[in-house]
Amino acid sequence: MFPAPIERRALPLQWIYKVALPIALLLWLLPLIAVFLTSIRSAGDITAGNYWGWPTSINLIANYTSIFENTPLGKYLFNSFRVAIPTVIGAVAMSCMTGFALAVYQFRSNLLIFFMFIAGNFVPFQILMVPVRDLTLQLGVYNTATGLAMFHIAFQTGFCTLFMRNFIRALPRELIEAARVEGVSEIRIFWFVVLPLMKPAIAALSVLIFTFIWNDYFWATVLTQGVDSQPITAGLYSLNGQWIAAWHLVSAGSIVAAIPPVAMFFLMQKHFIAGLTLGAVK
Amino acid sequence: MRLFGLSQRTLAPWLFLAPGVFIFLIYVIIPIFQSISISFYAWDGLGEKTYIGLQNYVELADDDAFYTSLKNNVIWLVLYLLAIPAGLFIALFLNQNVWGIRLYKSLFFFPFVISQVVVGLVFSWFYDPSNGLMNLLLNGLGFDSIPVLADERYVTYGIIVAGLWPQTAYCMILYLTGLNAVNPEQIEAGRLDNAKGWKMLWYVVLPQLKPATFISVVVTVIGALRSFDLVSIMTKGGPWGSSRVLGYYMYEKAFSEYGFRMGYGAAIAVVLFLIMIVYISYFLYKMYRDEKGY
Numbered sequence: 135m136f137p138a139p140i141e142r143r144a145l146p147l148q149w150i151y152k153v154a155l156p157i158a159l160l161l162w163l164l165p166l167i168a169v170f171l172t173s174i175r176s177a178g179d180i181t182a183g184n185y186w187g188w189p190t191s192i193n194l195i196a197n198y199t200s201i202f203e204n205t206p207l208g209k210y211l212f213n214s215f216r217v218a219i220p221t222v223i224g225a226v227a228m229s230c231m232t233g234f235a236l237a238v239y240q241f242r243s244n245l246l247i248f249f250m251f252i253a254g255n256f257v258p259f260q261i262l263m264v265p266v267r268d269l270t271l272q273l274g275v276y277n278t279a280t281g282l283a284m285f286h287i288a289f290q291t292g293f294c295t296l297f298m299r300n301f302i303r304a305l306p307r308e309l310i311e312a313a314r315v316e317g318v319s320e321i322r323i324f325w326f327v328v329l330p331l332m333k334p335a336i337a338a339l340s341v342l343i344f345t346f347i348w349n350d351y352f353w354a355t356v357l358t359q360g361v362d363s364q365p366i367t368a369g370l371y372s373l374n375g376q377w378i379a380a381w382h383l384v385s386a387g388s389i390v391a392a393i394p395p396v397a398m399f400f401l402m403q404k405h406f407i408a409g410l411t412l413g414a415v416k
Numbered sequence: 417m418r419l420f421g422l423s424q425r426t427l428a429p430w431l432f433l434a435p436g437v438f439i440f441l442i443y444v445i446i447p448i449f450q451s452i453s454i455s456f457y458a459w460d461g462l463g464e465k466t467y468i469g470l471q472n473y474v475e476l477a478d479d480d481a482f483y484t485s486l487k488n489n490v491i492w493l494v495l496y497l498l499a500i501p502a503g504l505f506i507a508l509f510l511n512q513n514v515w516g517i518r519l520y521k522s523l524f525f526f527p528f529v530i531s532q533v534v535v536g537l538v539f540s541w542f543y544d545p546s547n548g549l550m551n552l553l554l555n556g557l558g559f560d561s562i563p564v565l566a567d568e569r570y571v572t573y574g575i576i577v578a579g580l581w582p583q584t585a586y587c588m589i590l591y592l593t594g595l596n597a598v599n600p601e602q603i604e605a606g607r608l609d610n611a612k613g614w615k616m617l618w619y620v621v622l623p624q625l626k627p628a629t630f631i632s633v634v635v636t637v638i639g640a641l642r643s644f645d646l647v648s649i650m651t652k653g654g655p656w657g658s659s660r661v662l663g664y665y666m667y668e669k670a671f672s673e674y675g676f677r678m679g680y681g682a683a684i685a686v687v688l689f690l691i692m693i694v695y696i697s698y699f700l701y702k703m704y705r706d707e708k709g710y
Contacts, residue, residue: 136598136603139512159520165539165581231433235428236433239425247437252699258685258688259663261682264678265446269443287439288440288442289443289444291440324432352644370533371649384541396530
């Protein structure tokens with residue numbers, strides 16, 4: 135283990151480490167802690183300029199109900215789910231198939247198609263912006279959650295394919311060969327042999343894609359406008375314009391917007407990190 | 417089972433690939449070429465396109481705002497890379513086995529999980545000249561307030577600091593995973609050879625962390641070149657366009673309130689794309705080498 139385990143060091147050093155840990159964390163998360171404290175302040179605190187001291191009164195429930203009652207935040211949240219969930223299902227389903235095809239079969243354009251997915255995954259969004267917006271308009275899904283989800287499914291399929299293909303390649307090939315010898319059809323090999331083994335990869339990708347899409351802001355501004363279709367990221371930004379100087383409400387809104395991905399991360403931590411750190415270890 | 421005289425094994429991959437390849441072509445690959453083609457036209461997004469050859473690029477070559485954005489992109493790229501050593505540093509700090517360390521690791525990772533919109537709002541507020549924490553601290557220490565986001569000199573750096581926060585968390589998690597897989601025998605061997613501290617890190621540990629470093633560089637470079645969210649949220653490219661990056665400038669041109677200039681926007685996007693191509697090719701080349709060695 136590197137650095138050397140702290141238990142092996144001198145006792146004072148161990149104590150310093152144990153004290154330094156929470157302090158470092160506090161400093162690291164200071165912006166977030168401040169946001170949380172502000173989200174429970176009263177409007178009076180805000181006008182009096184009491185941003186950083188202890189709140190004079192705790193308005194947790196009042197502020198959080200206020201943002202839901204007086205603004206379409208709930209609607210924005212709902213839209214985010216309407217975009218993120220279909221994207222997760224669509225992109226994961228597509229990439230299970232593409233990943234399987236690229237990992238299991240040897241054919242001439244295999245590597246070429248694989249590289250197409252990887253390269254496409256890295257392009258700057260701006261080079262897609264104008265044509266994708268145009269396409270979305272032509273398909274009649276501009277300004278709908280469906281239109282936004284359709285683009286996300288397509289784009290995320292690139293990353294997911296890279297992930298799935300590498301995952302399936304690491305599975306024991308003998309399983310597939312054995313099934314073929316038994317005369318099992320290719321589709322049944324996919325469904326009954328490979329797919330059950332892909333559960334960890336599916337879990338990892340699902341949490342990762344959910345978070346990516348939930349946090350997307352660029353495409354939300356390009357492909358949607360207005361309360362009926364905008365997800366929470368874009369919605370929060372437009373609310374910020376209306377809530378000038380109402381920092382307690384902005385903060386409460388930010389916290390609400392952050393809850394689903396944070397909850398997802400904590401519940402599925404193992405899978406999340408497995409997905410994110412793919413390739414970080416050989 | 418045979419279909420059209422083709423064996424199942426030949427046909428199967430294409431059937432599995434069809435839906436994914438189809439939508440990826442429609443939404444990602446073809447639009448790249450469409451954008452390149454649009455960059456040779458004058459187009460407001462609604463009416464007729466007029467072919468104007470290289471005129472968009474000629475105009476770009478003489479556009480100060482373009483150079484400001486390009487320069488900012490370079491600053492982003494260079495400073496964003498600081499996330500890598502910073503992430504390594506935090507990972508080394510947290511790579512211990514004390515009580516509760518798992519929770520610490522998760523909490524340190526937090527900034528990456530939340531949206532850049534939230535990060536942007538939080539930091540705009542941190543920099544707020546009248547009540548922001550940064551300026552309260554500065555005033556407390558006897559300095560004048562610095563309106564970071566309203567000052568042309570500091571604005572880009574201010575935004576990059578906000579971006580470094582989640583990016584460092586990302587690199588940290590990559591390194592933590594890497595450190596987990598470091599071969600303990602080599603470390604012990606190093607200790608026997610009296611390697612310590614920096615020497616151990618440089619000669620024994622870092623070489624083993626190479627995959628983590630590679631991924632960190634890739635995601636950080638891509639992240640820097642994709643910077644848009646924070647600029648849009650914190651400053652809208654201001655003051656006076658001084659914090660624009662290519663990604664934001666393109667958006668502004670294509671959808672500006674003074675009329676849509678899709679062709680000009682596309683030309684900016686093409687330039688950004690060409691910069692990115694360098695990295696994509698490098699990445700693909702490395703993957704190709706790995707595949708061949710497989």
